[in-house]
Amino acid sequence: MSYQPKRMRFGAFFAPFHNDRTSPTFALERDFELIQHLDLRDFDEAWIGEHHSGAYECIASPEVFIATAAERTRNIRFGTGVSSLSYHQPLVLADRIAQLDHQTRGRLIFGVGPGQLIADAYMMGIDPQRLRERMEESLDVLVRLLDGETVTAKTDWFTLNEARMHILPYQANLEIAVASAISPAGARLAGKHGVAMLSVAASSPQGFKALADSWQICEARASEFGKSVNRDTWRVVTPFHIAETREQARRDLEFGLLDMFNYFHKFGGELFPQVKDLDEAIDVWTTGGLGAFGVGIVGTPDDLIAHIEKLQNQSGGFGSFLSLVHNAADFEATKKSYDLVAQYVMPHFQHSNINRTASLDWAASNADRFMAEYMGGIEKAIKVHDDDMASKGKKVG
Known part of the structure; x- marks a missing residue:
């Protein structure tokens, strides 16, 4: 039987995706507004990406982005989704993260990865085949810096000389999450440092297959380095759009699914x-998927519930x-889709209505007894009144 959290957390991962005809100002404001909507619907997390090419x-x-979004929300936590470690001097990045943790009063999760877009790496003169190696070199020192250590380290792309953070994060234990897609690199690194894992391609065919082994790899590496990991910190990502009917969900995608396909083809060849x-776009998206973007769920809340259960079974x-x-x-x-998640999908996995259902069932099974006692109470009150009137010599009725 797979691990079942007492209260599964729900969130949204913003790459984001906006077509290149939309004003970037408008696009950013739309993302802020959607996060505010999620905050009001009791979603737990919003993850914000880092990209430098491709426009979408x-x-x-x-x-x-998170600094502004935090000011416009109350409860939702924010993850860097992800900070591309290969692009940043570790000490400078650590200082930015610590400052942001203070500004958000501890609502921050430090999500890290190698950098997904090869075009980004090319513009910076970084060998794409070294992205994961650089990520590990960076995280090795970042976890020490964020823990308050003084670090001296030298690689072929950064140097730290007695480096220490002059301000530590707001949280005593800032959560770190490592992106994991299809290769085992992310799972290995998460285990090495005993940190969380973020499976960003969980619904792609290869990513789904990798789920079966990801946690075992993570646990094995954690044991090797004397660390421990917890399934409760594991996050998986899937694209979906749901509506009250499957037909409505499909109609909703007339707005922009073809445009999204065109973008992926342009950028990914x-x-x-x-x-x-x-119809063909929906068929491709819901069967073979769009690479790391994954297989999409297009349907109803029940369809999404079934998909999440499938992911749980596959991953453990x-x-x-x-x-x-x-x-x-x-x-x-889009907002309606998230409303349906909050209304029907989240309660299913957060067990929100266990006591409500039990209470309703109990009341229903005792309805006849309760009603008899209720009516008995009314009859008793009438008799008390009648007896009182009779004792005073007053006519009743």
Whole structure:
């Protein structure tokens, strides 16, 4: 039986995806507004990406974005989704993260990864085949810096001389999460440092297959380095759009799914298929998926519940489920999709209604007894009144 969290957390992973005809100012404001909507619907987390090419994934600094989003929300936590470690001097990044943790009063999760877009690495003169190696070199010192250590280290791309953070994070134990996709690199690194794991391609065919081994790899590495890991900190990401009916969900995608397919084909080349119409796009998205973007769920709350249960069974269980945010549906339909998650999907996995259901069943099974006692109480009150009137010589009725 897979691990079942007492209360599964829900959140959203913002790459984000906005077509290149949309004003970037408008796009950013739309993301802020959606996060405010999620905060009001009791979603737990919002993860914000870092990208520097391609136009669609148009947030360059998750820290700058989170600083504003935190001011507009009350409870939702924020993850850097992810900070691309290969692009940053570790001490400078650590200082930015610590400052942001103070500004958010501890609502921050430090999500890290190697950097996903090869175009980003190319512009910076970084060998794409060294991204994961650089990520490990950076995280090895980041965990020490964030813990208050003084670090001296030298690699072929950064040097630290008696480096220490002059301000530590707001949280005593700032949570760190390592992105893991198809290769075992993320799982190995998460285990090495005893930190959380973020499976960003969980619903892609290869990513889904990798779920079966990811936690075992993570646990084995944790044991090797004397660390411990907890499934409750494991997060998996899936794209979806749901509506009250499957037909409505499909109609909603007329807004932008084809446009999204065109983007992936332009940016990813022949790895991503060209499609001729919406039906073919939905068929591809819900079966083979869009590479690391994953297989999408298009349907009802019950369809999404079934998918999450499938992911739990494949992985052995995790603590958080994140939606990969997209603009395949218009904004109102998108908000409605998240409303349905909050209304029906979250309660299923958070066991919100166990006592409510038990209370209703108990009241229903005792309804006849309770009603008899209720009516008996009314009859008793009438008799007390009648007896009182009779004792005073007054006519009753």
